[in-house]
Amino acid sequence: MATVPLKDELDIVIPTIRNLDFLEMWRPFFEQYHLIIVQDGDPSKTIKVPDGFDYELYNRNDINKILGPRASCISFKDSACRCFGYMVSKKKYIFTIDDDCFVAKDPSGKDINALEQHIKNLLCPSTPYFFNTLYDPFRDGADFVRGYPFSLREGVSTAVSHGLWLNIPDYDAPTQLVKPLERNTRYVDTVLTIPKGTLFPMCGMNLAFDRDLIGPAMYFGLMGDGQPIGRYDDMWAGWCCKVICDHLGLGIKTGLPYIYHSKASNPFVNLKKEYNGIFWQEEIIPFFQQMNLSKESTTVQKCYVEMAKQVNEKLGKIDPYFVKLADAMVTWIEAWDELNPPTKDSAKATNAASK
Numbered sequence: 145m146a147t148v149p150l151k152d153e154l155d156i157v158i159p160t161i162r163n164l165d166f167l168e169m170w171r172p173f174f175e176q177y178h179l180i181i182v183q184d185g186d187p188s189k190t191i192k193v194p195d196g197f198d199y200e201l202y203n204r205n206d207i208n209k210i211l212g213p214r215a216s217c218i219s220f221k222d223s224a225c226r227c228f229g230y231m232v233s234k235k236k237y238i239f240t241i242d243d244d245c246f247v248a249k250d251p252s253g254k255d256i257n258a259l260e261q262h263i264k265n266l267l268c269p270s271t272p273y274f275f276n277t278l279y280d281p282f283r284d285g286a287d288f289v290r291g292y293p294f295s296l297r298e299g300v301s302t303a304v305s306h307g308l309w310l311n312i313p314d315y316d317a318p319t320q321l322v323k324p325l326e327r328n329t330r331y332v333d334t335v336l337t338i339p340k341g342t343l344f345p346m347c348g349m350n351l352a353f354d355r356d357l358i359g360p361a362m363y364f365g366l367m368g369d370g371q372p373i374g375r376y377d378d379m380w381a382g383w384c385c386k387v388i389c390d391h392l393g394l395g396i397k398t399g400l401p402y403i404y405h406s407k408a409s410n411p412f413v414n415l416k417k418e419y420n421g422i423f424w425q426e427e428i429i430p431f432f433q434q435m436n437l438s439k440e441s442t443t444v445q446k447c448y449v450e451m452a453k454q455v456n457e458k459l460g461k462i463d464p465y466f467v468k469l470a471d472a473m474v475t476w477i478e479a480w481d482e483l484n485p486p487t488k489d490s491a492k493a494t495n496a497a498s499k
């Protein structure tokens with residue numbers, strides 16, 4: 145029986161408003177793993193899950209029941225709701241995928257096991273402090289090149305593995321509008337560590353991470369129903385995570401694996417959701433680029449709460465939305481800690497880190 149990597153240490157989180165027939169194509173790769181399905185929208189709708197999958201499903205009623213008043217921090221009618229799945233999981237690793245993402249083929253025509261590649265990425269160190277020009281030095285057939293400091297070759301733990309997409313690329317609405325027929329057919333065979341001090345636009349449709357290392361920072365914000373912004377859920381989480389990973393000495397990788405993204409959402413609907421984000425991000429990005437976290441912030445939770453305070457103080461001036469978002473970030477941490485009380489080991493690790 146082939147070993148299934150991290151079978152009992154990884155959950156697959158899927159946000160959905162549709163039936164999950166897409167799982168049929170992923171069955172050979174996903175069937176051995178536990179799924180956490182976060183049903184968005186109308187909780188009275190029944191979501192059909194193909195037979196043979198081991199899953200738990202949460203709709204809005206479940207979220208309200210489990211979190212009580214703190215459910216206000218979980219978005220409604222936006223894929224941001226998926227972060228509830230990260231919070232209720234009890235596993236060390238998470239892989240999250242959209243329900244319009246299918247198995248892609250590599251240039252040789254072989255089906256890509258995206259989950260296996262994410263696991264490889266997460267179990268291999270990252271190299272954020274010095275760029276290796278031959279790309280991923282831990283890859284078979286590659287290594288650190290001449291001039292790469294030996295003191296840096298051990299690398300750091302990898303917290304996030306960010307995969308890419310063939311066919312429909314993750315473009316913003318304006319780009320989608322001017323290039324409606326553009327399809328990504330380019331398969332770039334590499335995995336890169338995103339250098340320390342550099343932000344990136346994290347897309348949530350093909351993403352894996354280590355919950356123990358960065359889980360509490362994977363909050364996808366206040367988006368969708370009742371909010372002035374949408375489709376910036378994954379971006380926000382990615383900016384928060386990258387600043388915290390840089391502060392705590394963790395790595396984030398992007399590149400392989402590819403999935404096949406099949407559905408282009410409506411660019412006009414997307415433009416309405418994204419409008420404020422496109423405008424505000426010109427101030428949000430410098431805010432994250434200039435952010436300093438104190439040395440007392442030795443855990444993700446402490447970093448995140450310190451970050452929320454700065455969001456309130458510095459971004460609150462842009463729009464009252466950021467005051468609400470800062471409060472929701474703290475609520476998220478409170479809910480996370482309530483559902484994930486520190487174990488003896490993690491408490492020991494935190495004490496060691498704070499010395």
Ligand SMILES: O=c1ccn([C@@H]2O[C@H](COP(=O)(O)OP(=O)(O)O[C@H]3O[C@@H](CO)[C@H](O)[C@H]3O)[C@@H](O)[C@H]2O)c(=O)[nH]1
Pocket residue numbers: 158159160161162183184185220221222223224225241242243244314347348349368374375376377378407408409
């Ligand atoms: O209100 C909603 C809408 C969608 N979902 C689920 O979320 C994912 C993504 O939905 P969709 O594929 O329609 O969205 P895209 O425009 O392709 O991608 C955006 O979603 C984020 C990436 O995940 C990011 O903001 C954009 O890339 C599907 O599983 C839907 O079922 C939802 O839960 N609620």
Ligand SMILES: [Mn+2]
Pocket residue numbers: 242244349405406407408409
């Ligand atoms: Mn999609």
